[in-house]
Amino acid sequence: MGTASPAQRVLLGENRSHRFAFITLAHHRCLGSGRSLPYSADRGKKSVNRQALDALKQQIPLMDYLQAHDWHPARPLSGGRWMGLCPLHEDHKPSFLVDPHKDLFYCYSCGRGGDVIRFAELYHQVRFSQAVALLHQWRGAEPLLDEAARFYRIQLHRHSEAVAYLYQRGVRSPALVEHMRIGYAPGGCLRGWLTQLGYPLPALHQAGLVTGGGYDAYVHRIVFPLESNLYGRSLSATAPSHRFLPGAKGGLYSWAQAQSYPEVILVEGLFDYAVLWEAGFHNVTCSLGTHLNALQLGQLCEGSRTVYLAFDADGNGCGQQAAQRLARSLRERGITARLISLPAGHDPNSFFVAGGDAQEFHRLLQEATL
Numbered sequence: 001m002g003t004a005s006p007a008q009r010v011l012l013g014e015n016r017s018h019r020f021a022f023i024t025l026a027h028h029r030c031l032g033s034g035r036s037l038p039y040s041a042d043r044g045k046k047s048v049n050r051q052a053l054d055a056l057k058q059q060i061p062l063m064d065y066l067q068a069h070d071w072h073p074a075r076p077l078s079g080g081r082w083m084g085l086c087p088l089h090e091d092h093k094p095s096f097l098v099d100p101h102k103d104l105f106y107c108y109s110c111g112r113g114g115d116v117i118r119f120a121e122l123y124h125q126v127r128f129s130q131a132v133a134l135l136h137q138w139r140g141a142e143p144l145l146d147e148a149a150r151f152y153r154i155q156l157h158r159h160s161e162a163v164a165y166l167y168q169r170g171v172r173s174p175a176l177v178e179h180m181r182i183g184y185a186p187g188g189c190l191r192g193w194l195t196q197l198g199y200p201l202p203a204l205h206q207a208g209l210v211t212g213g214g215y216d217a218y219v220h221r222i223v224f225p226l227e228s229n230l231y232g233r234s235l236s237a238t239a240p241s242h243r244f245l246p247g248a249k250g251g252l253y254s255w256a257q258a259q260s261y262p263e264v265i266l267v268e269g270l271f272d273y274a275v276l277w278e279a280g281f282h283n284v285t286c287s288l289g290t291h292l293n294a295l296q297l298g299q300l301c302e303g304s305r306t307v308y309l310a311f312d313a314d315g316n317g318c319g320q321q322a323a324q325r326l327a328r329s330l331r332e333r334g335i336t337a338r339l340i341s342l343p344a345g346h347d348p349n350s351f352f353v354a355g356g357d358a359q360e361f362h363r364l365l366q367e368a369t370l
């Protein structure tokens, strides 16, 4: 940890437990090589392979896998453990111990034991990488965007430039990163990862994850999963700042949570959402731009509530004009709309990054005009 910046230390504070050190499943450009230490080792992080394997194992409880392969527990032991016949060889009295809590097995007859991956290796008599592939297959393919989002999340903690960018935008707590499922697209490695998991290239094209030329579409972008899209914020000043995959941006961000409040705060960007959520305003939602689509407008207007509009107070007045238009449109639909007046040149994100706190934002809410 000696070289980690404060930003890294904050974000990397989680998941530092060390479990089994598995040999890597494949050599992958973004993932390091199984023969050398993962290149993140000096920061005390878990290697991406191990994270992916842990995730796979969490999704496949050993007991489920055993029972799906016709194993039957014969008698219970203390601590929720079970004994049964060993499925790895001819067995006449139960010598196969399974601990469902630890997801481990051990056979007192043949002396073999391990986790679900080890079991798949022994049972199917395949190598480690094939066992992992079989388990992926058995679990069933995740929807493509979920798998991409998961990959990006693993990447985030491997790229200090991404962590530093988030820190600078006020995204500093692991809980917030977890809540928003924030990831990072370094570029040049998603395609390889997904095809390795068995997703066909045409599907990646169609989803917009890979360009016509075969490259990752998102490069150097912070990625936020939406309902059925992935929003990518560029770290580079030369690329377009905001990008979505083809298809709709969907409804209001995190609406399921916000809609239970009688008063909601509507912001235009996810970094605005992030700092407000972090400051304790969980009645916040985001329209991903100043233009609301019909679905988003419909969501705001269902039921009766007060909507606080906290759009950018940018120099050209675009944000405020959009907020006024939206406020009119909401009032026509019987919704109380209030306009929050941020200090000139600020959006909610920069307000908090510049030192604004929850108390001050509360005051802005109280002063919001009808």
Ligand SMILES: [Zn+2]
Binding pocket: 086, 087, 088, 089, 095, 096, 107, 108, 109, 110, 111, 112
């Ligand atoms: Zn055995």
